[in-house]
Amino acid sequence: MKKIALNINGEEYVVDINEDMRLIDLLRDKLHFTGTKEGCGEGECGACTVIMDGETVNSCMVLAFQAEGREIITIEGVGNGEALHPIQKAFLEEGAVQCGFCIPGMVLSAKALLDKKPAPTRNEIREGISGNLCRCTGYNKIVDAIDKASKYLKEEGETK
């Protein structure tokens, strides 16, 4: 057992972890951020994507102790719990969600992309979500949604 401190979705946590726990185990089993999904468990599918210090990582490939002192954003930290984040809104409007399993990871990859590159081309969007597999949608509607979200975020920026 080991105690670590980390920030998740803006809140400080001090938690006991097992040495062999992965970040995804800490998030899901210990802290119940169950929006983070485990698909392949080997870095291929991106269902377990979280944002760590501003960059997306697969939480199935990070050991929990490595997250000591880091800032993590999970899908629960996107939007404010009441209003949807513009990316989430665009996903719903464009019908980009079918079974939903890949969506938390998709939304976080989209967020990381748009935070760095507010107006990506469709190719850049495809590249940005290339580490997130979706077995349902065929990706086109997801790309449409991220494209739309980038416009929403631009408008939001202009009205602020």
Add this chain to the structure above:
Amino acid sequence: MEINEVFKPSKVEEAIKLLDHYQETSKIIAGGTDLIISLREGKESASVIIDISSIKELKEITKREDWIEIGAGVTFTKVVNATMLQEKYKGLIDAAASVGSPQIRNAATVGGNICNASPAADFIPPLLALEAVLVIAGSNGIREIKLNDFITDKGKVALSKNELLVKVKFKELKRNQGLGFNKLGLRKALAISRICTSVYLEISEDSKCRDMRIANGSLGRHGLREKVVENYFKGKPLTSETIEIGSQLLEEEVNNRLQGRSSAEFKREAVKGVFTVALNKAIENSRL
């Protein structure tokens, strides 16, 4: 995974002390994109894990005299965005950008790619073509070794239990020198390289090939140089004719090496095309 103790040192010396103390029972983790899989599959075991991703000095890309130095802890995302590497080192950037997916590139490090020494490691061929040298720290101090001598077999490297790869360095490219990289993968995003080729080229004043170094990935037990083909090009002009003969030679080399493998047929055919593109990129790059 039976891990009993974990450490997150912030200095190279601390990491080495830990390695020296725990020896075989310990393993270094950097990005974890190779290690976590092999620990979970039981291919490797370690009761002590030492995370080097908080060591700042391993994360720098710097220029010292006429050498470019890349820290072992530099991620591929950082390579792709490095100001110092833009344009002239496009060959390295292309290799880094071709690794995995954004999530993988955000975690995976240059040092992990080298120390894991997979036949399909994409960053090894361009570094071999640049005749890169590794700087390794241990309890007895610092030593240097050529990358080519460091990789001894598939997944095997000349690194003792109490040593840490600190950085990889190579001579700065001059105006008449260029580097090219090309990769043929299965699926764009997560393709573990099926064939990748990197070419270093030096052009003489009369537009001939003064020096060439070719390194391939996934065409042998580890990334390796193609000396027969390199020697053919030396002193020759780079025309469509010599390039055709050179790539034919490469095909023969690959064919001999891969004989009996099911992928041989496909690879020996494909390698010509992959090589020609990498060479043309190197030619273009040598004009920058």
